[in-house]
Amino acid sequence: MAKAVYPLDTPSPLSCPPPSEGSDAFVTTSGRTHPVAFLSSRMPPRRSSTLTTAAPAPPASSLEALAQLRRRILAIERPKLEVRLDPDEEPGACGRPERRGSDTEPAAWSLGAPEADALIGAGGLDSEACHEIKPGSGTASSHAASLAFTLALARRRLDQVACGSRSSLPRILWCASPRAVRDMGSLYPPGLSRFGLKASSFLFIEARRDNDVLWALEEALRSGSLALAIGATPSIGLTPARRLSLAASEGATPLLFLTSARAPSSAATSTRWRIDPATSSVHPFDPRAPGAPRLAVRLERCRSAPPAMQAGLTLEWSDEAYRFRLAAALADRKAETAPDRRRTG
Numbered sequence: 001m002a003k004a005v006y007p008l009d010t011p012s013p014l015s016c017p018p019p020s021e022g023s024d025a026f027v028t029t030s031g032r033t034h035p036v037a038f039l040s041s042r043m044p045p046r047r048s049s050t051l052t053t054a055a056p057a058p059p060a061s062s063l064e065a066l067a068q069l070r071r072r073i074l075a076i077e078r079p080k081l082e083v084r085l086d087p088d089e090e091p092g093a094c095g096r097p098e099r100r101g102s103d104t105e106p107a108a109w110s111l112g113a114p115e116a117d118a119l120i121g122a123g124g125l126d127s128e129a130c131h132e133i134k135p136g137s138g139t140a141s142s143h144a145a146s147l148a149f150t151l152a153l154a155r156r157r158l159d160q161v162a163c164g165s166r167s168s169l170p171r172i173l174w175c176a177s178p179r180a181v182r183d184m185g186s187l188y189p190p191g192l193s194r195f196g197l198k199a200s201s202f203l204f205i206e207a208r209r210d211n212d213v214l215w216a217l218e219e220a221l222r223s224g225s226l227a228l229a230i231g232a233t234p235s236i237g238l239t240p241a242r243r244l245s246l247a248a249s250e251g252a253t254p255l256l257f258l259t260s261a262r263a264p265s266s267a268a269t270s271t272r273w274r275i276d277p278a279t280s281s282v283h284p285f286d287p288r289a290p291g292a293p294r295l296a297v298r299l300e301r302c303r304s305a306p307p308a309m310q311a312g313l314t315l316e317w318s319d320e321a322y323r324f325r326l327a328a329a330l331a332d333r334k335a336e337t338a339p340d341r342r343r344t345g
Contacts, residue, residue, distance in 0.1 A: 112323025129270035136276035235263035
């Protein structure tokens with residue numbers, strides 16, 4: 001390929017501005033002159049050569065309004081939970097102002113029966129951990145008893161916390177797998193009123209697989225926008241149980257996990273309960289009618305108690321006070337069998 005020869009006394013074409021479009025130019029190479037066609041000089045500049053100008057900063061008032069809007073959206077999506085400070089305060093009320101500087105201790109998440117609460121310690125159930133609930137056997141009555149115990153604890157949890165301004169939002173997540181639904185059935189919304197609960201307080205999820213249940217529970221616990229999460233699967237491994245425990249601690253949300261009676265127990269939970277049905281009490285107005293429902297509750301594991309400690313109690317659920325109490329036939333058994341030591345004159 002021939003090279004272009006430029007005389008020393010003539011300027012190089014590269015150093016001169018190109019002619020306008022339509023003009024003629026010539027280049028001499030090896031003694032021969034060739035016409036050259038130049039493109040239009042009015043070409044758009046390269047992107048790298050364009051000057052970038054920053055957008056003007058919004059005023060401070062706009063930034064403050066945007067921050068307030070973000071806080072409002074966050075409050076709607078994740079309403080704040082406030083722990084009740086006064087144990088005698090009416091349960092279930094919402095929108096109470098947060099009291100600061102009060103000497104009253106926050107209400108603990110407990111069963112309501114002093115005999116049962118003494119087994120788990122003065123602090124009550126850990127509200128940032130997982131609690132496993134297992135039926136005593138594979139019968140339908142044991143599954144129903146464990147479900148009733150779970151709903152009773154859910155009602156006690158709602159009494160402990162007070163929701164924010166958006167009280168109509170769901171406060172409890174119910175997530176179950178198909179196998180768990182076949183074993184214990186689904187929740188019956190009209191029957192929730194027996195425990196002082198409403199169907200509008202629940203967010204129902206029925207996953208196709210057990211792994212989907214674990215994923216949904218973990219995401220819900222980390223969000224921190226619920227008062228309680230309830231999961232139901234036939235079994236749970238050690239690694240998923242640890243992940244759920246960490247998520248419950250991070251989101252400050254407790255988890256009640258229902259598992260099968262034959263499934264191995266998990267060692268990553270704060271407490272483990274074994275529930276069986278018990279004979280109901282006698283109706284006060286009709287001896288032939290069933291009275292208050294009773295449950296045979298056995299505490300198999302508790303972090304705040306000795307590892308080998310297992311305690312069993314027969315508890316009775318009160319539909320008026322929404323709390324457990326020790327069965328009337330067992331409440332004062334020690335006092336009934338103690339000898340009369342009173343001295344007669």
